Amino acid sequence: MGQGFGIESHGAHRHGAHRPPARYLVVIDAGGEQIARLFDEHRALVAEFDAGTEEVAVMAKGLAPQNGADAAEWDQALASHSARERASADIYLLDL
Numbered sequence: 001m002g003q004g005f006g007i008e009s010h011g012a013h014r015h016g017a018h019r020p021p022a023r024y025l026v027v028i029d030a031g032g033e034q035i036a037r038l039f040d041e042h043r044a045l046v047a048e049f050d051a052g053t054e055e056v057a058v059m060a061k062g063l064a065p066q067n068g069a070d071a072a073e074w075d076q077a078l079a080s081h082s083a084r085e086r087a088s089a090d091i092y093l094l095d096l
Contacts, residue, residue, distance in 0.1 A: 019040075019046070020040045020041060020042075021040065021094075021096055022038035022039065022040060022046045022047070022094055023039065023040055023041040023093070023094055023096070024038070024039040024040075024043070024091055024092065024093060024094065025037075025038055025056070025059050025060060025091070025092040025094055026038075026039065026069060026078070026089055026090070026091050026092075027051045027056065027060075027065075027089065027090045027092075028069065028078070028081060028085055028086070028088075028089040028090075029081075029085045029088060029089075030080075030081065030085065033050075034050075034051035034052065035048060035049070035050060035051050036048070036049055036050070036051040036053070036055075036056045039077055043073060043074065043076070043077040044077075045077065059092070059094065060092050063092045063093070063094075063095075065090035065091055065092050066090070066091045066092075066093070067088075067089075067090060067091075068086065068087050068088070068089060068091075069081075069086045069087075069089040069091055070083065070086050070087050074086065
C-alpha cells in the first residue's frame, strides 16, 4: 500500500518555456454581463473571468483605459462580440 493516503503525488515539474505574460486587460459586455479578458502581446486569449471580481479592480488601479476595441488588431481576438460591445469596451495596457 502506498504512503499517499489516497492522494496522488504531483507529477514532475515541466522545465520548458512559460506562457507569455498578459499584456492587455479588456473589460467588455458579453450578452448583458461584464467580463474581463486577458490577452498576451499577440492578442491571444490568456484568461477570461467575471469583471466584477476584485482582481480586475487591482489590475486596473492607476491605469487609464482606452475606450473602444474597434481597431483592426482586435478583430480576431474579439470576433465573438458585436460592434456595439466592442465600441464600449475598455482596454487597459498592463505593466510588465
